[in-house]
Amino acid sequence: MPIGRAWSVALLGIDGRLIEIEADIGGGLPAVKLVGLPDAGLREAKDRVRSAVRNSGRQWPGEKVTLGLSPANLPKLGSGYDLAIAVAVLTAAGNVPSTRLLGTVLLGELALDGRVREIRGVLPGLLAARKAGMKRAIVPAASLFEAALVDGLEVHGAARLRDVLAWLEGEDALAAPEPPDETVPADVPDLCDVLGQPEARWALEVAAAGGHHLLLSGPPGVGKTMLAKRLPGLLPRLSAEESLEVTAVHSVHGSLSRKAPLITVPPFVAPHHSVSMAALVGGGSGVAVPGLITRAHRGVLLLDEACEFGADRLESLRTALEEGEIRLARAKGSVCYPARFQLVLATNPCPCAPPRETDCTCSPNARRRYLNRLSGPLLDRVDLRVRMRPITAMSSRGFDKPETTEVVRDRVLAARTRAAERWAAHGWRTNAEVPGPVLRREFALPPKVTGLLDRGLDRGLLTARGADRCLRIAWTLADLAEVARPEGDHVAAALDFRDRWAA
CATH class of the missing domain: 3.40.50.300 (P-loop containing nucleotide triphosphate hydrolases)
Structure with missing residues (x-):
């Protein structure tokens, strides 16, 4: 009997990895063997999937079923592989064709009655699938709002296992994602x-x-x-x-x-x-x-x-x-x-x-x-x-009449734009991301500007890390003042910010 194959995604952190699920039928008494470092939730999938297949009007194989999840040395966590396991088993048994499976990733947990339940991590899973070259994805219908955010991938939503099987048999039984709504602005206090x-x-x-x-x-x-x-x-x-x-x-x-x-x-x-x-x-x-x-x-x-x-x-x-x-x-x-x-x-x-x-x-x-x-x-x-x-x-x-968020934000965005243009060649977007050695070498300030920092270091009032952070603040103050480089007053103000709280 041929081996059935389906694909899913494993998440390690927020990084996804494409998982190939193979199903082999035969070679022993009726049983289900799951290999490939499954966790406790995944080991229980064999019972969930068996009931979901039977309650979807399909015959579960009466022989030994061996399921392999590759790469085998990668831990597999959670119940999001249920849908792919069910499809791989039914494909190996010859109950459904496999022509549409190539390039398709399946995500979803199965209920005992065949419903496809929502899972976490659909978005990073689909981003990983797209990066791996997959063309289509089937996700729980309840997760379509999330899957619609991924461009370059044909996404379908399934409410029940029988809908997925009907789609594999050539029917148009799956839901398509609706265009995402216009972004609702967050309610940020003023x-x-x-x-x-x-x-x-x-x-x-x-x-x-x-x-x-x-x-x-x-x-x-x-x-x-x-x-x-x-x-x-x-x-x-x-x-x-x-x-x-x-x-x-x-x-x-x-x-x-x-x-x-x-x-x-x-x-x-x-x-x-x-x-x-x-x-x-x-x-x-x-x-x-x-x-x-x-x-x-x-x-x-x-x-x-x-x-x-x-x-x-x-x-x-x-x-x-x-x-x-x-x-x-x-x-x-x-x-x-x-x-x-x-x-x-x-x-x-x-x-x-x-x-x-x-x-x-x-x-x-x-x-x-x-x-x-x-x-x-x-x-x-x-x-x-x-x-x-x-x-x-x-x-x-x-x-005095306090400034609104909009007024202050305009100044902040202008300063950030100047910083982003300055550091664009290095890949940094804000002054806080710039390493200290770069500020001291490639963008070194004249000694008369950094004299206060030198005296602070000499007297033990400032660490080397603190001096670097003062330089970063000085560059930010210069950006807000719309000047090309920090001056002595900016360095003094930056140093004052580090001493002010305990006064």
Whole structure:
């Protein structure tokens, strides 16, 4: 009896790999043998698929069925292979023709009655299939909203297994995806809602213009969280490539919106301080799943009440802040998830955190221990640090009319455009991505401009990493000022940003 073949996709992280599923019938008593490093969920597929085939009006082979998933050394996780397994078995048994299977990838979990259930990770799976040269894809009908985002691939949606079998037999029984709806603009709060705080507003603008990390310190109720929530509105919309990348992350997580699946606005993630390590950076048994820092990829990660987070959670961010990715090793393999986000830390200056500092009852040692939860190596990676002051008047007459998000965003986009043009030949898009050696060699500033940094290094007030970050901030300040190169005032302002928060 000939061997039946079908194709599916395995996800390792958010990267897909084409999987060939072979079915061989005969050579022993009735049984189903599944080989190719399946996990527990996949090993149960033989029972799900058998019931789905019988309840779809087809005959399950009465001989031994051997199923091989190749490449055999790649771990296979989840139930998304059910549909491809059923088709491979029925093709090997001669119940359905295989003419339409060549160049077709099948994704979907089968219910016992033959329904095709929705699965996670359809978007990255189809992107991998397209990259591997596949021409068509059959996905669960409930996932068509997600599959419609992939161009260059003929996509069909199946509600039941019998629909797929009818399509293989030449009938037009599968649903076609509807054109994706117009992108629904995200409801991003406006910067004009924040009263006062000119220094913090300026730091937020600089952070948005250069992609810098930010620390906001101050008593409760002064607007730290409000400012952080308005940062995504200042950032440029995601490019087409970035949108698919971020949408693929949320597809694996299972949090895509059916109304507007394509994510075009930088995501905003704000975990509670009691979050576990696995939930923050990713984890789990077998193969690690993505964490919240991956969901914040190309967006903003806010750690509100940062000093309340466990030290292990905070220190786990250090590598991701430098490299823009997180690597997790588990028993069944290592995965690498993207994690290029802007970090915003918001913290009170002491444990009691009264509205006025003069009312503080904490001892100097208690204040020091509280702030020392943010370690030196972590703070060294935070470019901008701002100390916010209490609001002294709620009447709008006490403040200048605050600028709106739209006004500030225009300046941010102009500065980002200048930076992108400058670094285009190197592949960087923001000043925060530029390595320090490049700033010190190819784009070195005159000694009279960097004199303050040299004195800070000489006195031990600044690390080499801190000096590099000051240079990045100086370039961002120059871009906002519309000048070709940073001047001494820009370097001084950048250095001031690193010393201001503890004042």
